[in-house]
């Protein structure tokens with residue numbers, strides 16, 4: 001098993017750990033950007049309160065509720081609509097890397113749920129209207145652009161943003177595992193991200209000089 005990865009049961013047996021559950025909601029779509037670039041799939045992420053990109057979800061206390069019940073409760077707060085998640089949607093559990101000298105005590109559990117495009121639209125509408133976390137813990141839901149434009153835009157530029165924890169690798173692993181994109185398509189997007197990242201560093205230095 002890959003480093004840090006745990007079976008769901010092993011993860012639940014860890015004492016003294018915090019548990020965070022997040023889900024990637026997605027659907028197929030026939031929509032085309034500019035009437036010619038196939039969008040293929042709708043994948044939802046969110047801009048969090050801290051400005052980072054991540055998946056909807058949150059901390060769950062497994063001594064009080066199941067991981068899936070806790071995730072479903074978090075989703076209601078963040079999305080404003082019931083999206084039941086079950087054990088069958090579970091993809092992986094992993095010990096989060098340590099962020100300081102102290103060992104990590106956070107276990108992240110990741111889920112993937114396929115929906116109809118219409119249900120995704122309902123989630124998007126509710127997340128900006130009835131969700132109690134809107135504008136507070138969640139600044140807004142976003143669709144991941146899965147296409148690539150000639151100049152490396154689309155997925156490449158999206159991946160150059162900053163993500164919370166291992167959310168970027170959760171996204172990339174899911175796109176590969178579900179065959180939503182091929183490995184060469186992802187490699188191409190990631191190369192474009194690296195270039196964009198270097199350019200952003202220069203832009204940031206220039207912006208700092210304005211202050």
Ligand SMILES: O=c1[nH]cnc2c1ncn2[C@@H]1O[C@H](COP(=O)(O)OP(=O)(O)O)[C@@H](O)[C@H]1O
Pocket residue numbers: 020022053054055056057058059060096106108137164165166167170
């Ligand atoms: O999308 C994600 N993928 C992987 N880990 C995440 C993601 N979002 C948050 N985390 C991790 O889980 C922890 C708790 O998540 P979150 O901030 O969503 O919970 P909360 O809203 O209940 O405080 C975060 O501090 C972060 O380390």
